[in-house]
Amino acid sequence: MAKTPANNRSYHHGDLKETLLQASLELVSEKGPHGFTLAEVCRKAGVSVAAPYRHYRDKEALLAAIAVSGFELFYDCLASALAASEDKTYGALEALAHASVNFAISNPSRYKVMFGSDLSKVKFPELYATARRAFDVVFCTVEACLIAGGKSTDNTYSLSVSIWSHCHGISMLCVDGFLREIAMEQKVVELIDLAVKSFVGQLQEA
Amino acid sequence: MAKTPANNRSYHHGDLKETLLQASLELVSEKGPHGFTLAEVCRKAGVSVAAPYRHYRDKEALLAAIAVSGFELFYDCLASALAASEDKTYGALEALAHASVNFAISNPSRYKVMFGSDLSKVKFPELYATARRAFDVVFCTVEACLIAGGKSTDNTYSLSVSIWSHCHGISMLCVDGFLREIAMEQKVVELIDLAVKSFVGQLQEA
DNA sequence: ACCTGAACACCGTTCAAGT
DNA sequence: ACCTGAACACCGTTCAAGT
Numbered sequence: 151m152a153k154t155p156a157n158n159r160s161y162h163h164g165d166l167k168e169t170l171l172q173a174s175l176e177l178v179s180e181k182g183p184h185g186f187t188l189a190e191v192c193r194k195a196g197v198s199v200a201a202p203y204r205h206y207r208d209k210e211a212l213l214a215a216i217a218v219s220g221f222e223l224f225y226d227c228l229a230s231a232l233a234a235s236e237d238k239t240y241g242a243l244e245a246l247a248h249a250s251v252n253f254a255i256s257n258p259s260r261y262k263v264m265f266g267s268d269l270s271k272v273k274f275p276e277l278y279a280t281a282r283r284a285f286d287v288v289f290c291t292v293e294a295c296l297i298a299g300g301k302s303t304d305n306t307y308s309l310s311v312s313i314w315s316h317c318h319g320i321s322m323l324c325v326d327g328f329l330r331e332i333a334m335e336q337k338v339v340e341l342i343d344l345a346v347k348s349f350v351g352q353l354q355e356a
Numbered sequence: 357m358a359k360t361p362a363n364n365r366s367y368h369h370g371d372l373k374e375t376l377l378q379a380s381l382e383l384v385s386e387k388g389p390h391g392f393t394l395a396e397v398c399r400k401a402g403v404s405v406a407a408p409y410r411h412y413r414d415k416e417a418l419l420a421a422i423a424v425s426g427f428e429l430f431y432d433c434l435a436s437a438l439a440a441s442e443d444k445t446y447g448a449l450e451a452l453a454h455a456s457v458n459f460a461i462s463n464p465s466r467y468k469v470m471f472g473s474d475l476s477k478v479k480f481p482e483l484y485a486t487a488r489r490a491f492d493v494v495f496c497t498v499e500a501c502l503i504a505g506g507k508s509t510d511n512t513y514s515l516s517v518s519i520w521s522h523c524h525g526i527s528m529l530c531v532d533g534f535l536r537e538i539a540m541e542q543k544v545v546e547l548i549d550l551a552v553k554s555f556v557g558q559l560q561e562a
Numbered sequence: 563a564c565c566t567g568a569a570c571a572c573c574g575t576t577c578a579a580g581t
Numbered sequence: 582a583c584c585t586g587a588a589c590a591c592c593g594t595t596c597a598a599g600t
Binding site: 182183184262265266268270271278281307308309311312314315316317318319320321322323326327328329330331332337340341344345347348349351352355 | 388389390468471472474476477484487513514515517518520521522523524525526528529532533534535536537538543546547550551553554555557558561
C-alpha cells in the first residue's frame with residue numbers, strides 16, 4: 151500500500167497505460183525480452199495482475215507497444231543523425247549506418263523486441279508503420295545521394311533496403327553475440343564503414 | 357499406451373534424447389519458437405513431463421540442441437551449394453548468398469531459434485562452434501576470391517563477416533515479416549544479387 | 563540408469579465483485 | 582470506467598518412488 155505516487159485519491163491510477171509501458175521497458179532492459187512477464191510488470195506498477203487488461207488486450211499487445219515506442223525512438227535517433235550531418239548525401243548515409251547499429255548495441259533488448267519478437271504486423275499495423283517511418287529516413291538519404299550523383303532514382307527502394315538490411319544484419323549479429331571476435335567497438339565501426347563503402351561504390355557506378 | 361514403436365520391452369524409451377529433439381523440431385516448425393513448450397514436447401513424445409530432465413538440463417538446453425542441429429543443417433546447405441558451384445570463387449559466393457537466405461526462408465522458425473533465441477554462447481559453446489563452422493564455408497570462399505584476384509588475404513575475416521551479415525540481415529527482415537513490399541521471391545533474389553554485386557565490387561577494388 | 567506421479571511456484575487470462 | 586480478488590488452465594522444475 152501507499153506505493154502509488156501522488157494521484158492516489160482513490161485506488162485509481164493516474165495513467166496506468168503509460169505506467170505499464172514504462173515498467174515493461176525497464177523490465178525488458180533489465181532482464182531481456184525473455185524475462186518480460188506480465189505479472190512482474192504488475193508488481194513493478196503496483197497493481198493487480200488483472201489491471202493491464204483494461205488497457206492492453208493481452209501480453210502480446212503490451213509487447214507490441216514496447217516495439218512501437220522503440221521504433222519511434224529509433225526514428226528519432228536516425229533523424230537526429232541526419233540533422234547533425236553537414237553533408238546530406240554520402241556523409242549522412244554513413245552517419246545513419248553508424249547511428250542505427252549504435253542504437254541496437256545501446257538498446258539490445260529493445261532492439262530484439264522491435265525486430266525479433268514474432269509480432270504479427272497484420273495484428274499490429276503500427277509496428278510496420280513506425281518501422282517504415284524510420285526506414286524512410288534512410289530512403290530519403292539514398293534518394294538524395296542518387297540525385298546528387300545525377301543517377302536514376304528508379305531503384306531507390308531496393309537500394310535502401312540493401313543498406314538497411316546490411317546494418318540490421320550487423321546489429322543482429324552483435325546483439326545476439328555472434329561477433330565475439332569482432333565485439334570491440336572499433337572493429338564494429340570498421341565493419342559498418344565496410345558496409346557503407348561497398349554500398350556507396352554501388353551507388354556511384356550505376 | 358502403446359505409443360512407443362518397437363523398443364517397448366519395458367517403459368524404457370529407445371532413444372528418448374533424440375526423440376525429444378525431433379519432437380521439438382516438429383513443434384517449433386508447426387507453432388514457431390514461441391509455441392515451443394516442454395510439456396507439449398513430452399506429450400508428442402509420449403513421456404511424462406519429468407522425463408526430459410534425464411537428458412537435458414532444462415528447457416533452454418533443449419532449445420540449444422535445436423539450434424545446434426540447425427547450424428549443422430545450415431552448414432550442409434552451404435557446403436552443398438559450394439560443391440554444386442562450378443566456379444569456386446565469385447560464382448560460389450553468389451551461390452552461398454542465395455543458399456543462406458533460402459535456408460532462412462525455408463526454415464523460418466528454425467532460423468529464429470538459431471540466431472534469435474537469447475541462448476548464451478558461453479553456456480552452450482557448441483552454438484558458437486557450429487555457427488562458426490557454417491561461417492567458415494563463406495570465409496574460405498572469400499579467401500578463394502581474394503587469392504584468385506591476386507589480392508591480400510589480410511582482411512578475409514572482416515570481409516567475410518560483411519557479406520555474412522548482409523545476408524543475415526536480409527534473412528532476418530524476411531523471416532520477421534519486415535519486407536512486405538519485397539516479399540515476392542523474385543524481389544528477394546534481386547536483393548541478394550544486389551548484396552553480392554556490391555560486395556564483389558569491393559573485393560575487386562582492394 | 564531411466565522413467566512416472568505428485569507436488570510446488572509461477573504465469574496468462576477471465577470474471578464477478580467492488581468503488 | 583477502472584481496478585481487485587479469486588479462480589482456472591497451463592507450464593517449468595524437483596523429488597521421491599517405481600522398474
